[in-house]
Amino acid sequence: MSNVAVVGSQWGDEGKGKIVDWLSERADVVVRFQGGHNAGHTLVIDGEVYKLSLLPSGIVRKGKMSIIGNGVVVDPWALLAEMDRLREQGVELTPDNLKISENAALILPLHGEVDRAREAAAKGDAKIGTTGRGIGPAYEDKVGRRAIRICDLADPDFLKERVDALLLHHNALLRGLNQPEIDGAGVVEKLLEIAPKILPFVDVVWQRLEECRKTDKRVLFEGAQGAMLDVDHGTYPFVTSSNTISGQASAGSGVGPSSVGYVLxxxxxxxxxxxxxxxxxxxxxxxxxxxxxxxxxxxxxxxxxxxxxxxxxxxxxxxxxxxxxxxxxxxxxxxxxxxxxxxxxxxxxxxxxxxxxxxxxxxxxxxxxxxxxxxxxxxxxxxxxxxxxxxxxxxxxxxxxxxxxxxxxxxxxxxxxxxxxxxxxxxxxxxxx
Incomplete structure (x- = not known):
């Protein structure tokens, strides 16, 4: 028996949704390991259409654990909206079947503002064709060690410090783009308001996956986009802001490379x-x-x-x-x-x-x-x-x-x-x- 990582081999949109759903019925755990809500899967199950952006495809299957790994950048408002849509379709979502890595970085509204402002300022061939959802700026903050992570929502004082440090960078950038600056107090207020809705789902994901390894659970690692959008190996700079190839399944979920298994x-x-x-x-x-x-x-x-x-x-x-x-x-x-x-x-x-x-x-x-x-x-x-x-x-x-x-x-x-x-x-x- 093997775990399976599913990745795109072109520029994304290859039809991963159906294949991941087909495999997820036979898996015990489905892990999303990179990307943000700029990617989407469409699942058709018994005539019902489910559109997913952040949630792993296994979430529509009863008895499966779904995990959002640390390699994903999470827009908490988009995530809650997606969860609400699925609940309206009869899908059960609880902390028992959905777990979010405590060290995943957040996408904030300011990231979308920066994303759209930069794309609007770009001229001609310099335009990337971004979705404007803040994915790139969020990953930049992550590697720049400025990111707000999900675990930070549990500490209001520390959260305020992190937001102040983040805005020191972004407000300077917005000034340069002739855009209005962002009020830190408003950002903190919005995050503290949403924290109680997100924190119950937060977990130490690498430990959960280690337990799965020891008990021979089948794990399906689910990627987004495709190999030619990989930030290292794709058609740079016209790429996404994360690694989309199978090696990221390990780093983006907290398991060793030997645990990834078959790469589809x-x-x-x-x-x-x-x-x-x-x-x-x-x-x-x-x-x-x-x-x-x-x-x-x-x-x-x-x-x-x-x-x-x-x-x-x-x-x-x-x-x-x-x-x-x-x-x-x-x-x-x-x-x-x-x-x-x-x-x-x-x-x-x-x-x-x-x-x-x-x-x-x-x-x-x-x-x-x-x-x-x-x-x-x-x-x-x-x-x-x-x-x-x-x-x-x-x-x-x-x-x-x-x-x-x-x-x-x-x-x-x-x-x-x-x-x-x-x-x-x-x-x-x-x-x-």
């Missing part, structure tokens, strides 16, 4: 991206529009339309190597139904030179020309297929070619948003079976 990379059968930044296989024609319409490519959190393009095997292979991905879950294969031919990017060309990886230098990333291999498409529907026998032969060839190009096998195949429309090739919780 969620991989869309084509490619999408939200926001600014390089996108080698992006399509601006009718094909790109068709992919977006058939795939319903709009962000769960922001509603922003996603940019669409052909499958980029170079990028996914790089994500698999950097992120230690054991197997992939290939999603949205059905969106490709009816295409006469499909293209897969097998290499890059930059100024006449061929590359088998995406260079880190932004000026080179901006010049990438994809080298395509053309594959035969299929007319038959793959929607709802639950076995290899249900798939057209050319669809199977497409899958096998992707496996060859990224050097990682397909462990799961998703053929619709419904959780049961899944072909299991290798069980991540029992990888040797």
């Amino acid at each position: 990379g969620i991989t869309k059968a084509y490619t999408t991206r939200v926001g600014s930044g390089p996108f080698p296989t992006e399509l601006f024609d009718d094909v790109g529009q068709r992919l977006g319409e058939r795939g319903h490519e709009f962000g769960t959190v922001t509603g922003r339309q996603r940019r669409c393009g052909w499958f980029d095997a170079v990028m996914v292979r790089q994500a698999c190597k950097v992120g230690g991905i054991t197997g992939i879950a290939l999603t949205k294969l059905d969106v490709l139904d009816g295409f006469k031919e499909l293209k897969v990017c097998v290499g890059y060309r930059i100024d006449g030179e061929e590359f088998d990886h995406l260079p880190s230098l932004p000026s080179k990333q901006a010049k990438v020309e994809p080298i395509y291999e053309t594959l035969e498409g299929w007319d038959d529907s793959t929607y709802g297929a639950r076995s290899w026998a249900d798939l057209p032969a050319t669809a199977i060839k497409y899958i096998r070619r992707i496996e060859e190009l990224i050097d990682v096998p397909v462990a799961l195949l998703s053929t619709s948003p419904e959780r049961d429309d899944t072909i299991l090739v290798q069980d991540p919780f029992h990888p040797k079976s």
Whole structure:
């Protein structure tokens, strides 16, 4: 038996929600280990649609413990609003089934103000395409040792000191952006008001996970975004503000690397991206529009339309190597139904030179020309297929070619948003079976 970490292998939006839900039914504990409420999962269970941003996907399953790890930046107001929405849908949330790491950093309203002010001040290509929810500034405060952490809510005097130190930095920044300064007393008042609603859920998460290890509980580590948005390994600076690869599952939850187990990379059968930044296989024609319409490519959190393009095997292979991905879950294969031919990017060309990886230098990333291999498409529907026998032969060839190009096998195949429309090739919780 193995624990499982679920990560995105592209730019996020690969369909992690359904896969995590599918796995969470068989897990005992689900841990969210990075990111903030700028990411979203949509779960469809027995016809009921659940939209999650901060809460782990296991929260909608009875009898599961859900954990928000220290690697997450938590907007307490957004968290309580999300909890209220789920309660209205009949989901039980108590300190018994939801635990928040005591050392997780908080996102404050001022972080969103700073985020939006900076993005508004940026010009042209300097705009990142941030959601404006304060994720970046909150992570900056964390590494700058200015952050307000959840445990600070339990000590009003210490909290006031921390807020004063935080505003020494942020008010100077806001002055430079010609924005109004923030009143510290108001920030403290809001935090103390919300503290009694949050503190009952706070726990020493690393100890809970150590107990799980000793009692052989199955743990599912849930990431947000995708590998190419990783702050170190993604298309910097057009990235998120945290590490999104599987190594963060360890640091962001408080367990050793050996406890992470099988790494499942969620991989869309084509490619999408939200926001600014390089996108080698992006399509601006009718094909790109068709992919977006058939795939319903709009962000769960922001509603922003996603940019669409052909499958980029170079990028996914790089994500698999950097992120230690054991197997992939290939999603949205059905969106490709009816295409006469499909293209897969097998290499890059930059100024006449061929590359088998995406260079880190932004000026080179901006010049990438994809080298395509053309594959035969299929007319038959793959929607709802639950076995290899249900798939057209050319669809199977497409899958096998992707496996060859990224050097990682397909462990799961998703053929619709419904959780049961899944072909299991290798069980991540029992990888040797």
